[in-house]
Amino acid sequence: MIKFEKFTLPNGLRVLFHKEPASPMAVVNVLYDVGARDENPEQTGFAHLFEHLMFGGSKHIEDFDAPLQAAGGQSNAFTSNDITNYYDVLPAQNIDTALWLESDRMLSLAFTPKSLEVQRQVVIEEFKQRYLNQPYGDAWLQLRPLCYKKHPYQWATIGKKIQHIEDARMDDVRAFFKKYYHPGNAILCIVGNFELDFIQQKVAYYFGDIPKQDRSIRQLAQEPVQKKARVKRIVRHVPADAFYYAFPMGGRMDQSFFYADLISDHLSNEKTGMLYTILQKKKKLVSEITAYITGSIDNGLFIITGKINPSKTMAELDEALWALLEQYKNKKIGKTALQQLITKMQTAKAFQDQGLLNRAMNLSFFELLGDATLINTEANRYTEITPEVLCQYTQKLFTKTQCSLLHIQAKKS
C-alpha cells in the first residue's frame, strides 16, 4: 500500500506527496500532459525534441543540469505518444534545488537559438542510432501508419522523418511551450522523508507564482473500426524475415486493457506459452517470438512479433500462427494457469513499487489517468477476471479482418 497526499495550487498545479522515511534520497517528478499524439502531422517529433530543449536553460537559470549535479542529484526525462515525464533524483536535504529548477522551467524556457540548433542535431543522431542504423530499427516507423489511419498514434515519438526535426523553428518551440507547459497541464509528485506541511509550503513558494493558464482541450481524431486485413511488406538488409501482427484493443482505462495484458503474458510466457511451445519449439518456425501490448492511453495495439528461421517461410508462419490463434480462441484458460499469471504480476508489481522513482512516476501517471489511488487498487482488476470473459475477449481480439501485418523481408544478397 502506497500512502500519499494530494493538493492543488490555485494556478491549477496538481501535487502528490508520498512520504518515504527510510530513504536519504528524494524524487521530484513532473509529468506534462503532452505527447507525440498532440503534434501537428506536419511537425512530428516535436514533443520529444522539446523535451531535449527543456534541459537547455530556463528564464532565470542558464543551465539545468549543473545546479542539480552540484546538489548531488541527476535528472532525465522521456517522451511517449501520450506524455512527457521529467524527473530529478537527489539527496533529500537538497530538495529545494530540484523545486527551484523545475519551477523555473515551468515558468519559462530560455529559448536560445544555440540550444535549438544543437538539440536538433542530437535528436537527428538519436533518430539514426535507434531507428535507422539498427537491423529492424524502423519497424515501428512502418507499423504505426499501417495500424492507425486517423489517430495520431500513426507516428512514433521520434517523428515521421528526420526532415520534420530539421524544420523545427523557434516560433514553433515558443508556441508549443505556451500551449502545453503550464501548471494546469502538469502533475508534480514528490517522494522523500518530509512532512506534508513542509512540502505544501515549499511547493507554494516555488510554483505558486507561475501564472494560471487555461488548458487546451484535446480533440484527437478517433480511429475508425478496421474492416479489412492490412499487409505491408518491406525489404531490408537484415539476416532473417521478421513479422509484426498488430490487433486493435482498448485504451489504458478500458476493461479490455486488463484482459489483453493477461492474454499477452499467457501467450508469450517463457517456456510454457503457446507461441513458444508450438511455433518455436515444436514447429521450429521461428528463432524468437513474443506478444505484448502497447498500453497507450487511447486505443492500443496487441502485438505478436518474432523472426523466422532460415529454412522456413512467412507463409508457413502465417498459417501456423492463425491455426494457433483459432485454437486459443476456442479454449478457456485453466484456473491454475490464470492464478499463476496473477501471482507473477503481483511479484513484478512488488518489485516495481520498491523503487522511489517508480513510485513517483506511477503515482503521477495514475493521477493523469484520473486518480492516483489506482496505484493501490488497479491490481484488483486482474483478480476479478474469469476464464470465461477472457475467452470471449480473445474471440473478439484475434479477428483477421482487424489485423495489420508488417512483414520485413530479408534481402537476399
Added chain:
Amino acid sequence: MTNPANIERLNRKIPPNINSIEQINFIAPEQYSLVNGARLFWQHGLQNNTSKIELHFAAGVAIGDPLSATFCAGLLINGSENRNARQIQNALDQVGAYYDVSLGQLTAVVTIYALNQHLLEAYQIFHQALFSAIFPQKELDQLIRERQEKFKINEQKVSFLAQRLFQKELLAKTNFAKLLELEDFSKAKREDIKTFHEQHYLKGLKNVFLVGDFTPELVTQLELLLNDYRCDSKQNITFEWHASKSAIHLEQNSALQSAIRIGRPLFNKTHPDYLDFCILNTILGDYFGSRLMSNIREDKGFTYGIGSHIVENNTFGYFVIGTEVGVNNRIATFEEIQKEFKRLQTDLVSEEELGLVKSYLLGQLLKSADGPYAMLDLYANVYTYGLDLNFYDQYIKAIKKIEPQRLRSLAQQYLNWDEMLIISAG
C-alpha cells in the same frame, strides 16, 4: 504559524543553499561461512516483502572453454531427470518467481526474485533442477539455432562490431580475447557442457548474496541446501597485457553512424590510483555534464551520447570511451577527444567544476547505498576484490581531498592519446 509577511520573496536568480553530504552509513550484511567454503551474505531490513537470492559461480566465459560456458548458462535449468524445461518453468510460475542467468568473464550469476514467503520454495525448485540437469540434446540444438540467428543480427550493429574488435585487440593473447564466431556455435557438445556444469556450477559456487526479511530458520534451511555444492573450482587466471595501440577502422557500407571505442589497459579497484582516477574519469566522461558530453553532444551535436568507463574484474581493468556518431563526424570526434585529453593534461580543473563533481559523486554514492538491495550490491562490488566497505569510506575521503594538480598529473600519466587503442566501425 509563520506570518506570511515574513516569508522571503522568491528571487529565482539565486540558487538555494546546498547542504553537503558529510557522511554515509554503509551497513555490512550478515555473513555466514558454509561448511563447503562458500560464503553467504544476508541483507535485511526491507520495507516490503520482496526478496532475492543471487548465486555467483566460477563459470564465466574466460574461465575455460567459452562455448561450453555460453551454452551451459543458456541451458542451466532446461530439463532435469524429473522435470522438463516446461515443468520447471511451471513450478516457478506457480510461486510467481522470476530468474535470470547472467554470464560474465569470470563468473556466472544466477538471480532468483520472489516475494519473501516464496523464496525458499523457488530456490528449492531451482536447486533441484540445477543438480539433476541433463542438458537434453533437443534443447541444445534449438539454442544453437537461436544463438546463430541472434549473432547474425548483432553482426549488423556497428556497436557490436566495434566492441568485439576492441576487446580482441586490447585483450590480445589472453583468454578474454577468445570471442565466439558464428561458425563456433554448432560445435557445442552436450558432453562438454555436462562436464562444465559439474566442474563450474556443482563444484564452483563462490558466494551467495541474499536480500529479504526472513526468519533465521529459513536462512538455515537455505544454508543446508547450499552445502550441496562444492567450492573447489580454483581460478588460475594468469593475465598479462599484450594490448595493441593501433587505430583500426572497419568500413561498413551504408552505415549512417560509426561506433567508436577508444581505450587502454588500466587497473582495478585494488590499485592505489583507482579512486582518484575514478574522479578524473567522471570529469572526462562519466556524467551528463562531463567534458565529453558537454563538447561532443551539447556543443557539437555529433552524437546522442558519449561516455567513458573503467571496465574491471578481479584480475585486471581497462579504460574505454564509447560513442556512436554520424559517419561524417568520426574524425572530428577523434580530434575533440584528443583535445579533451590535452586540456586535462595542461589546464587545472577549475574549483567550480571540481566542486560540482565532488558533490555529484557524493550524492550518487548516497543513492547507491539506498536500501538493502543497493547496499548488498555495494558490498558485493568490493568483496570480490578482497576489499570491504572501508573502500567506500576511503572513496569519500578521496573525493573530499582531491586537488586539481593531482587530477592533472593523473591525466598526464594515463590519458595519452598515443597510448590508446582506437577502434571504429561504420
